[in-house]
Amino acid sequence: MTEAALPAPLAAPSVDRERLAAIGFVLPSFVIIAGVFALPLVLLLGVSIVDANGLTLANYKRLLGTPYYLGVVWNSLRLGLLTTLIAFLISYPAAFALARARGPLRSVLLATLFLPLAASVIVKAFAWTILLRSDGIVNETLMALGIIEDPIRMIFTETALIVGAVNIFLPFMILPIYAIVAQLDSRYAEAAATLGASPLVTFVRVILPLTLPGIVAGVALVFSLSVSAYVVPTLLIGEKYPTLATAIAKAYLLAREPGFGAAAGVVLLAIAIAVVTLSARLSREPK
Amino acid sequence: MSEAAPHLVVRGVSKKYGPTTVLDHIDLTIRRGELVTLLGPSGCGKTTLLRAIAGLAQPDTGKVELAGRDVTHVPPHKRNVGVVFQSYALFPHLTVAGNIAFGLKVRGAARREIDAAVERALSLVKLGHLAGRRISALSGGQQQRVALARAIAVEPDVLLFDEALSALDRKLREEMQVELRRLLQDVKATAIFVTHDQDEALTMSDRVAVMNKGRIEQLAEPRELYLRPASLFALNFVGLSTRIAGTVLAAGNGKVEVETKVGRFSALGNFQAGSPVIVAARPEQLRIGEQSEANTAAGRVRSVVFQGSRTLVDVDAGAGESLLAELSGRDGKIPIVHDEIRLSWPVTETFAFPMEAQA
Numbered sequence: 001m002t003e004a005a006l007p008a009p010l011a012a013p014s015v016d017r018e019r020l021a022a023i024g025f026v027l028p029s030f031v032i033i034a035g036v037f038a039l040p041l042v043l044l045l046g047v048s049i050v051d052a053n054g055l056t057l058a059n060y061k062r063l064l065g066t067p068y069y070l071g072v073v074w075n076s077l078r079l080g081l082l083t084t085l086i087a088f089l090i091s092y093p094a095a096f097a098l099a100r101a102r103g104p105l106r107s108v109l110l111a112t113l114f115l116p117l118a119a120s121v122i123v124k125a126f127a128w129t130i131l132l133r134s135d136g137i138v139n140e141t142l143m144a145l146g147i148i149e150d151p152i153r154m155i156f157t158e159t160a161l162i163v164g165a166v167n168i169f170l171p172f173m174i175l176p177i178y179a180i181v182a183q184l185d186s187r188y189a190e191a192a193a194t195l196g197a198s199p200l201v202t203f204v205r206v207i208l209p210l211t212l213p214g215i216v217a218g219v220a221l222v223f224s225l226s227v228s229a230y231v232v233p234t235l236l237i238g239e240k241y242p243t244l245a246t247a248i249a250k251a252y253l254l255a256r257e258p259g260f261g262a263a264a265g266v267v268l269l270a271i272a273i274a275v276v277t278l279s280a281r282l283s284r285e286p287k
Numbered sequence: 288m289s290e291a292a293p294h295l296v297v298r299g300v301s302k303k304y305g306p307t308t309v310l311d312h313i314d315l316t317i318r319r320g321e322l323v324t325l326l327g328p329s330g331c332g333k334t335t336l337l338r339a340i341a342g343l344a345q346p347d348t349g350k351v352e353l354a355g356r357d358v359t360h361v362p363p364h365k366r367n368v369g370v371v372f373q374s375y376a377l378f379p380h381l382t383v384a385g386n387i388a389f390g391l392k393v394r395g396a397a398r399r400e401i402d403a404a405v406e407r408a409l410s411l412v413k414l415g416h417l418a419g420r421r422i423s424a425l426s427g428g429q430q431q432r433v434a435l436a437r438a439i440a441v442e443p444d445v446l447l448f449d450e451a452l453s454a455l456d457r458k459l460r461e462e463m464q465v466e467l468r469r470l471l472q473d474v475k476a477t478a479i480f481v482t483h484d485q486d487e488a489l490t491m492s493d494r495v496a497v498m499n500k501g502r503i504e505q506l507a508e509p510r511e512l513y514l515r516p517a518s519l520f521a522l523n524f525v526g527l528s529t530r531i532a533g534t535v536l537a538a539g540n541g542k543v544e545v546e547t548k549v550g551r552f553s554a555l556g557n558f559q560a561g562s563p564v565i566v567a568a569r570p571e572q573l574r575i576g577e578q579s580e581a582n583t584a585a586g587r588v589r590s591v592v593f594q595g596s597r598t599l600v601d602v603d604a605g606a607g608e609s610l611l612a613e614l615s616g617r618d619g620k621i622p623i624v625h626d627e628i629r630l631s632w633p634v635t636e637t638f639a640f641p642m643e644a645q646a
Contacts, residue, residue, distance in 0.1 A: 187376035190343050193363040194370040195390035195441060202364075205393065209380040 041269070048262035059263035069247070073267065076244040080227030080275075083165040087173040087222050088215065090166065095177035095214070099184070113171045121168055125235040128164040129155055132236075161237040165226050172225060173218035180214030216283040220276040227275075228268055244268045293352075294319035294477050295340065295445055300349030302335055302501075309335045310346065311501035317445075317479070322471060324480045324488040326524065327498035333481045336498070337447050340479065342366045354444040364393075369438030373450040375430045377422045383433050384409070384418040390441035408436035411470060428459050435467070439474065446471070446478040452487060464490045485525045489513070497521045519565055519640035527599075528567045529611045529632075531584075532642065535562045543639050548606035552582040556639030563642040570599065572632040573612035575622065581631040584610055588626045602630060 048059050063069045098109050116124065131137050132154040139151040154160050188210060192202040226232075230245040242250075244264050251261030295317040302310040309332045317323050325333035338344035340351055342363035350359045358366050377386050387408050391401045409415045412432035422430065431451065438446055452460045452467075468491050471478050480491055488495045489509040496506045497520065505517035516522035522530075533547030535558045545552050545566050554566050568582075577583060586604035598621050602610040610630055614621055622628050 185374065185376065187372050187374055188378065190341075190363070191370065191372060191376040191378075191437075192389070192393075193343070194341055194366070194368050194447075195393065195437070196364050196367070197389070197393040198364050201393050205389070206378060210378075212380075 044262045044265055047258055048266050051259055059260045063263050072242045072247050075241055076227050080223045082162050083226035084219055084223040086166045087170050091173035091177055094174050095181045098178050099181040113174055117171055121231050124168050125164055125232050128236055132160050156237050161233055164236045165232045169222045169225050172221040176217035177214035180211050212283045216279045219279050223275050224272040227272055296352040298350045300339055300346040302346050308501050319477055320475050322478050322492045324492040324495045325498055326488040326495050328483055331498040332501040333498045334449055337449055337481045341368050341370050341447050367444045369443035369446045371434045371438050371448045371451040375434040377430055377433055379422050383420050386433055387437045387440045404440050408440040412436045427455055446476050448480040450481055497524055522567055527570050527611055530565050530567045531608050532565055535560050535564055549584050549604040549608045553634040554637040554639040564639040565642055566639050568632045568637045570611040570613035572636040573630045575628055578631045580634050582637055583631040585629040588622050588624050
């Protein structure tokens with residue numbers, strides 16, 4: 001209504017000016033991303049498909065054609081998927097609790113989320129090795145309580161890896177979901193209830209779809225972080241759980257095979273892009 | 288008003304939030320097909336009462352019966368009520384049709400039945416052409432209609448409107464008031480409106496409950512509410528009035544003689560001699576000059592406000608008291624500011640209210 005009321009000759013140039021301004025604002029970040037991110041990626045792709053004899057797919061054949069490296073790809077996927085799933089299951093109710101909390105409690109809860117982000121991932125991963133090793137706090141406590149007699153092997157297991165990864169990446173799941181939940185009008189649930197929807201149906205048909213954008217953002221963040229994690233698997237499980245990230249490091253630092261490392265990097269990036277794109281599609285509004 | 292059986296009964300409902308009493312032993316009985324407004328200032332408990340009827344707020348004491356069923360402890364999704372919220376609360380992830388179909392879908396209705404009900408509800412609110420639209424693509428007035436259609440589509444036992452029109456601009460709101468009333472009468476809906484807008488209350492309802500501090504001060508038809516306010520609060524909240532403070536000199540037969548700083552008045556009311564009271568009359572009862580069986584007072588015109596069909600004249604009667612007269616175009620000469628005039632009004636249209644009840 002208001003748009004129609006605007007005099008047309010004035011409206012047209014102002015739109016153009018707005019577009020110019022938008023381009024102006026985007027330009028610096030565009031230059032930086034193109035220069036330090038896109039360009040190296042193109043080079044990476046180039047390195048992965050070129051060797052002394054010209055174009056080749058040998059690196060990709062080795063990566064996706066040998067059982068060992070397929071296992072490495074699967075390890076990365078498994079780490080990413082499990083971490084994301086468990087982080088989501090913990091974060092979703094936590095985000096609601098956070099949004100319901102009032103006053104000082106909310107500040108304390110938010111601080112417990114943000115403060116760990118200030119600590120290096122290496123510090124946090126080391127903290128987990130201290131907690132989980134045979135003479136670590138967890139085993140000592142369990143033995144002192146008489147629950148177990150001998151220390152359980154926790155460090156360097158997949159459980160330790162997933163526990164550590166979930167812990168370290170959790171804020172990246174909670175915060176985007178919390179941002180959405182905090183804005184969610186409680187009237188939606190009330191409207192659904194008065195229309196005859198039980199709490200479960202209200203959750204499935206109203207709350208879940210309305211919080212989907214937060215879930216998608218959290219999933220995209222945590223998956224892309226955990227699928228490519230290097231420090232966490234290196235410190236918490238080590239050699240017996242090679243991932244794409246550790247394979248890349250080995251190819252560059254030990255084996256001196258930049259072509260193969262580049263190919264692994266491209267595959268890792270492709271996986272992350274695929275998952276992020278797929279989840280973004282889920283959150284699109286209906287026509 | 289027919290003698291139909293009570294359709295919605297609220298009995299002795301109280302509700303406290305912490306130390307604050309929000310609802311104080313509310314009794315309210317509504318017949319099938321009746322349109323009732325809960326009218327009052329913010330914080331009077333009207334919205335809480337509506338939420339208690341919807342099942343969204345649990346009363347501390349008392350009972351709620353709907354369509355012959357005790358629903359006091361029944362959760363909202365099993366009550367069969369329809370609520371239109373002030374913010375509409377339309378589901379942004381669903382289309383217009385999806386919103387209207389929601390209630391029937393979650394009740395497990397058959398596809399064909401849902402489609403028919405959606406079409407019926409959409410045509411009722413004249414939005415058939417917008418079925419496939421997203422909610423964000425609608426104007427405020429259209430969203431209001433969709434919210435109404437969504438609530439009506441499930442054929443609820445009672446429709447509850449929580450300040451449902453207050454987000455619309457004035458002109459649209461006045462149009463919707465008339466249209467909504469006609470629509471609700473057509474579908475024979477029982478409805479309760481919550482509003483702080485007296486015009487909305489008088490336009491839309493068969494009966495109005497004036498609420499103050501968690502109590503219903505008066506439950507009456509709009510006309511009776513205006514002509515025979517039961518309390519000073521009801522008088523103040525609906526319409527304008529002239530109010531003068533005084534003390535009862537003599538009382539008897541439902542009438543009192545009241546001594547005020549601007550003269551002695553007769554008024555309707557039951558008080559003991561010596562009680563402090565407020566004497567009040569509606570402005571359209573005040574006439575220039577004398578009438579028989581009337582109170583009179585004189586003063587100097589302070590302001591004259593022309594409002595089309597009527598003119599409001601504010602008169603300074605001295606001693607800090609003022610008289611408000613509403614003169615229609617047929618009343619002959621309209622005074623101008625600084626005129627000295629004498630006003631009179633019938634004793635039978637003069638009320639006395641206890642002083643301490645002033646809100």
